[in-house]
Amino acid sequence: MADIQERFKEAWAQALVGINAAEAEAEKVISRLADAAGFSPEEVRRHARELGERLGAQRREVEKTIDEAVRRAAVRFKLPTRDDIEGLKKRLDQISERVDALAREKGEK
Secondary structure (H helix, E strand, O other): OHHHHHHHHHHHHHHHHHHHHHHHHHHHHHHHHHHHHOOOHHHHHHHHHHHHHHHHHHHHHHHHHHHHHHHHHHHHOOOOOHHHHHHHHHHHHHHHHHHHHHHHHHHHO
16 A cells, blocks of 8 residues: 555656646746747736746646546545545444443443
């Protein structure tokens, strides 16, 4: 299981590196376009802001896709979710309370 977690972490890190590289390259392209087209500094800022917003949206979409892939993999490997573990914990607490109550009952007899 640790191996699977490590692979997910590695895939996530690689995806983020790719996204960061794309953002850096986009900034370079904008700078070159501004120089070549003779944009004003305000136009460059506006275009950069728009591109940044689009890249941010795409980044969120990639993160969402990766999160979904991790969730599907966890389901496929039948790994318990946080809710599953919480449910089991509650059930164990209830069983423990019942056992304690039975032990007290037996001690009173």
